[in-house]
Amino acid sequence: AQSVAQPEDQVNVAEGNPLTVKCTYSVSGNPYLFWYVQYPNRGLQFLLKYITGDNLVKGSYGFEDEFNKSQTSFHLKKPSALVSDSALYFCAVNNAGNMLTFGGGTRLMVKP
Amino acid sequence: ETGVTQTPRHLVMGMTNKKSLKCEQHLGHNAMYWYKQSAKKPLELMFVYSLEERVENNSVPSRFSPECPNSSHLFLHLHTLQPEDSALYLCASSRKPGLSTDTQYFGPGTRLTVL
Numbered sequence: 001a002q003s004v005a006q007p008e009d010q011v012n013v014a015e016g017n018p019l020t021v022k023c024t025y026s027v028s029g030n031p032y033l034f035w036y037v038q039y040p041n042r043g044l045q046f047l048l049k050y051i052t053g054d055n056l057v058k059g060s061y062g063f064e065d066e067f068n069k070s071q072t073s074f075h076l077k078k079p080s081a082l083v084s085d086s087a088l089y090f091c092a093v094n095n096a097g098n099m100l101t102f103g104g105g106t107r108l109m110v111k112p
Numbered sequence: 113e114t115g116v117t118q119t120p121r122h123l124v125m126g127m128t129n130k131k132s133l134k135c136e137q138h139l140g141h142n143a144m145y146w147y148k149q150s151a152k153k154p155l156e157l158m159f160v161y162s163l164e165e166r167v168e169n170n171s172v173p174s175r176f177s178p179e180c181p182n183s184s185h186l187f188l189h190l191h192t193l194q195p196e197d198s199a200l201y202l203c204a205s206s207r208k209p210g211l212s213t214d215t216q217y218f219g220p221g222t223r224l225t226v227l
Contacts, residue, residue: 032212043116043202043218044155051213090155097210099168100145102155 002027004093006103013081013110021076021106023091032095033074035065038088038105047089050074061085081110115139116219118203124225125193133188133222135203143209144186145216146178149200161186162209193226200224 004025013019025031032051036044048059050067057065063078074091086109092102115138125131137144146158160168161180175197177189186203200223204216 034215036218041220041223043118043220044204046215046217049213049215094212097212099157099160100216101157104154 002093002095002099002101004033004091004101004103006089006091006106008106009104010107010109013108015083015110015112016080019076019078019081019085019108019110021089021091021108023074023076023103025072025074025091025093027093027095029095031072031074031093033065033067034092034094034100035059035063035074035076036090036092038090040087044090047076081108083110083112086110116203116205116217118201118219118222120222121220122223122225124227125190126227127193127195129193130189130191132190133201133203133224135186135188135219137184137186137203137205137217137219139205139207139217141205141207141217142183143206143214144180144183145204145206146186146188147202147204147218149202149221151199155202159188167209190224193224195226198224198226 034049035047050057055067088105090105092100094100119134144161148156158172159178164180179187200221202221203219206214206216
């Protein structure tokens, strides 16, 4: 079985400050981890994924991710937040073929 | 923008109506998916098609009927829906069926309201 949790419903950050959106996972076997972003009235846009290798993954729009196997975490980070980063963020795990399992989502609010 | 399009974008239907949602991917992918996104709930995988064959059906009620006539098109036929079926229905596609490392690309969704 696989599961993923996003412990924060909402994260508030001031523009220019670093941001972190948290995600933890539970899988048996190798974890393949994904982050997506959803803007209002839009579908999910792929940001980045961790498959294997370096624990720091760089993705789209300046986002990066820090994979920590011992803590089973896969937090999304960005060094300097923009107001336009305000959106709904989903992490997901897949180690069962086509079965992508999503977290509940975290709303990121970046204030000017 | 992502190569996956969905029509209509918005749909309002009564409980006795029959309607269909359409998804088309222009990415040359071989797997397609239907997801349901309801308020306050995680995205739920409904159906998976791999090379036009249904490989996953996540205990979805029979009032939802998928169809995949070719690898580029996916439909979701709806009949006698309930108000609790109101949600955003998202279509996605990926390159290689059954590959856990493969990225799924999503369409913009159809916002369905059942009256």
